[in-house]
Each structure stands twice: as C-alpha cells, then as structure tokens.
Amino acid sequence: MIVADRKPIQEILEMVKDCKKVLIVGCKGCVTVCNVGGSKEVGVLAATLKIAFKKEEISIEMDEKTLERQCDPEYVDQLKDMVDDYDGIISMACGVGPQFLSAAYPEQRFFPAVNTTFFGGAVGHGIWEERCAGCGTCVIHYFDGMCPIARCSKSLLNGPCGGSADGKCEISKDLECIWDMIVRKKMEHGRIDDLLEMKPAKDWQTARDGGPRKSVREELANE
Amino acid sequence: MRLSYPTNITIIQVPCTGRVDIIHLLNAIEDGADGVYVAGCLEGECHYMTGNLKAKKRVRYVKKVLEELGIEPERVEMFNLSAGEGPRFAEIAREMDKRIRELGPSPINNLKKAV
Incomplete structure (x- = not known):
C-alpha cells in the first residue's frame, strides 16, 4: 500500500x-x-x-x-x-x-x-516499512524475494557495499543491510552461486528517470 | 465507603479503558472540558490484557496534540488503580481537580460563540 x-x-x-x-x-x-x-x-x-x-x-x-x-x-x-x-x-x-x-x-x-x-507494508502494529520503489522493472526474483532497489540505501544490484557491518547498513544501526540478508538467504538455500553473475546497470527509464509514467490497458480502456 | 470527591467531575463509564479513543479525549476538550483523565486498571492487570496500555498511549498522543496547539498537556492524564481502591479513586479526583483549578479554565473556552 x-x-x-x-x-x-x-x-x-x-x-x-x-x-x-x-x-x-x-x-x-x-x-x-x-x-x-x-x-x-x-x-x-x-x-x-x-x-x-x-x-x-x-x-x-x-x-x-x-x-x-x-x-x-x-x-x-x-x-x-x-x-x-x-x-x-x-x-x-x-x-x-x-x-x-x-x-x-x-x-x-x-x-x-x-x-x-x-510503498510498503506493516511489519508490526503501527510500524510500516518500505518494500517497493516502483522502479517499473521488478527484479525481486533474482534476490530471493528481497528488493535491493527499495531496501538498499544505494539501490545496489551487486552488493553488499563496504558500509555493511554486522548485518546493518552504515546509514543507521536500526536499518538491516538488505544485501547481508540476501547473501545469507542464498547461502542457506545453497544458491550463493547466483550472485556470481553480475547484474548489469539497471535501465531506469521505466522508473521516474523516464519522466511521469502512464499505464494504458487496452482491454479496459474506453477509447 | 461513602467517600466524597469533587462534584464537578463527570464520570463516563466504559467497559475497559482500551475503549477510550483519541477522538473521545479530543471531543471532551473541544466541547469545553477544562481537563480529562482516564482511570484505568493497574498496569499488568487488565482483564483484556492490554486495554489500559492502549489508553496510556492514546493519552500520551493527546498530550502531544495539546502541546502542539499551545494548550497545557497536563489537562489530560492517565491514572491506574484497582477497582478495590475506592479511597485512591477519590484522592485522584481531588488531585486532578486541584491541578485543573491551578491551570485555570481551558483556553478554548474564550470563544464566546461556540462553533
């Protein structure tokens, strides 16, 4: 929401x-x-x-x-x-x-x-966290259900960066490093080799960088 | 026990202080009450587990709202006592009455022609 x-x-x-x-x-x-x-x-x-x-x-x-x-x-x-x-x-x-x-x-x-x-969800009663940056090209499936675009402070596609320490992001001790979580989950599930494949720079044209966005669904639109 | 407490206090009964919402406290202030307090059960002894703790947070929120508006936050308060503490109930009523008398009438009652 x-x-x-x-x-x-x-x-x-x-x-x-x-x-x-x-x-x-x-x-x-x-x-x-x-x-x-x-x-x-x-x-x-x-x-x-x-x-x-x-x-x-x-x-x-x-x-x-x-x-x-x-x-x-x-x-x-x-x-x-x-x-x-x-x-x-x-x-x-x-x-x-x-x-x-x-x-x-x-x-x-x-x-x-x-x-x-x-865009986020409730992680507890009265507490909401960001989960989606609305970038227009979802990449969550590459990262075992976690979005580094929305949840990494630098939106890194190849992380973590040097600012990750003890599972926390350098910008705040209260913020989990999402890349730490991604790496740990990949290791737990035996998929760590997935991360050997470098992700190329993201095409940000589908995000706000391409200007205000519009979605037209022809099967629904009246005109 | 036939204990007396100030007659200017209007008691509104609720099944649990967890029923008391922010809007109820604000409406009381808006309608001209000089002060409002919530008398809940002792912390950790709520029959519904967390009703009095919820009320405590709501009272804290309303205090913050009043502060932002330049109205004394002490006009709203939360007290905790058990149902068996009749003398303490009367004591709290007197304590709150004294506090509000010291603060004087609510500043929102200055508007003669109510909205």
Missing part, C-alpha cells in the same frame, strides 16, 4: 487560516489501512483543528467526508454537490487525492494533510 504520515498540525493550520468553512475529505484506500487518512483520522483532525481555532477565538465551520477512494473519478464525483459550499478542502489521501480533486473541481482549493512517503 501507499504509506503516508500526517503533516504537523501547524502546517495544516497555516494552509486553512483564511478559511471560514472547511471540508476534510478522507480516503478509504491505502491511507485508511496505514491509519493516517481514513474516517477515524478525519475525525481526529477535525477535532484538533476545532480546538486550535477555538483557542485563537476564531469561528470556523468544519465538515467531514470520507470517499471510497480519491484516485478514481467516479468516487471524486461524489463531492460535486458539496464542493462549492467550502472556502477550502483538506484532503487526507496520498498525493494522488488532492490532484484528482483539483482536476475535477478547478475552482476549489485543496490542501494536502499528509506527506506521502513510500
């Missing part, structure tokens, strides 16, 4: 300081699963903002709404009857949400309440 973190409250307050009526829109997709932008978090943000405005003796009206997803036009469309009732709209979806909303309702202002961070 896409993982995000809530922006600091002062940053959000600064965005909506001139608004008298605000709508907070959550998303039931990834940000609900990583507990940052679902209906529950929309409620918490609304309560926090109301407290902040009351403290400053500013009267503000705030409504809450959570869409099924903010990255599909049919759900974005559900705001059409209410979008003009507000001075500003806060989106708690990933970075896709405020952009889809802005495109659908160009007259309205949309403010992001979260910082979108990475």
Whole structure:
C-alpha cells in the first residue's frame, strides 16, 4: 500500500487560516489501512483543528467526508454537490487525492494533510516499512524475494557495499543491510552461486528517470 | 465507603479503558472540558490484557496534540488503580481537580460563540 504520515498540525493550520468553512475529505484506500487518512483520522483532525481555532477565538465551520477512494473519478464525483459550499478542502489521501480533486473541481482549493512517503507494508502494529520503489522493472526474483532497489540505501544490484557491518547498513544501526540478508538467504538455500553473475546497470527509464509514467490497458480502456 | 470527591467531575463509564479513543479525549476538550483523565486498571492487570496500555498511549498522543496547539498537556492524564481502591479513586479526583483549578479554565473556552 501507499504509506503516508500526517503533516504537523501547524502546517495544516497555516494552509486553512483564511478559511471560514472547511471540508476534510478522507480516503478509504491505502491511507485508511496505514491509519493516517481514513474516517477515524478525519475525525481526529477535525477535532484538533476545532480546538486550535477555538483557542485563537476564531469561528470556523468544519465538515467531514470520507470517499471510497480519491484516485478514481467516479468516487471524486461524489463531492460535486458539496464542493462549492467550502472556502477550502483538506484532503487526507496520498498525493494522488488532492490532484484528482483539483482536476475535477478547478475552482476549489485543496490542501494536502499528509506527506506521502513510500510503498510498503506493516511489519508490526503501527510500524510500516518500505518494500517497493516502483522502479517499473521488478527484479525481486533474482534476490530471493528481497528488493535491493527499495531496501538498499544505494539501490545496489551487486552488493553488499563496504558500509555493511554486522548485518546493518552504515546509514543507521536500526536499518538491516538488505544485501547481508540476501547473501545469507542464498547461502542457506545453497544458491550463493547466483550472485556470481553480475547484474548489469539497471535501465531506469521505466522508473521516474523516464519522466511521469502512464499505464494504458487496452482491454479496459474506453477509447 | 461513602467517600466524597469533587462534584464537578463527570464520570463516563466504559467497559475497559482500551475503549477510550483519541477522538473521545479530543471531543471532551473541544466541547469545553477544562481537563480529562482516564482511570484505568493497574498496569499488568487488565482483564483484556492490554486495554489500559492502549489508553496510556492514546493519552500520551493527546498530550502531544495539546502541546502542539499551545494548550497545557497536563489537562489530560492517565491514572491506574484497582477497582478495590475506592479511597485512591477519590484522592485522584481531588488531585486532578486541584491541578485543573491551578491551570485555570481551558483556553478554548474564550470563544464566546461556540462553533
């Protein structure tokens, strides 16, 4: 899923300081699963903002709404009857949400309440880790189910580097060296010879280096 | 025991403090409570294993939120006591009442016309 973190409250307050009526829109997709932008978090943000405005003796009206997803036009469309009732709209979806909303309702202002961070999963309750860098050419099968693009600090295809010590990456003692894990797993399973084959430089054109990406599935597309 | 404690305290009963969520504490502050405290079972003695520990984390989160907003985090607190400690319950109530009186009314009650 896409993982995000809530922006600091002062940053959000600064965005909506001139608004008298605000709508907070959550998303039931990834940000609900990583507990940052679902209906529950929309409620918490609304309560926090109301407290902040009351403290400053500013009267503000705030409504809450959570869409099924903010990255599909049919759900974005559900705001059409209410979008003009507000001075500003806060989106708690990933970075896709405020952009889809802005495109659908160009007259309205949309403010992001979260910082979108990475593609990852929950490794424990309340703890998420990065697992995918969305490079566009998956190589996980070469590395026994571990992605060095996303999980090696240098995205090395032929590792580990000299910064690997006692299974940890040199950038942090809390970060596992993924190359240490790859080598150990290959040894355990008798496949260490796989690593004798050098991996050539990756073609990054399928990643962000090739510019913004687009996926067209002809069997599904209407046009 | 017929112990007395300050009458300005409103008790909201929950089956376990694990039921108390961040939004409940924030709503109390938002609605004008000068302080809120959660009285949970002793740590390690939760009937549902970790309810009071969850409540403790949520109280800590709300304290952080209040701090960020420039409101005294001491207005929210977590206490732990057993169901058999009636005198301690009354003592905590008096302690919290004293703390809030010293802090004065919540700064959010300045807005005369409530939202």
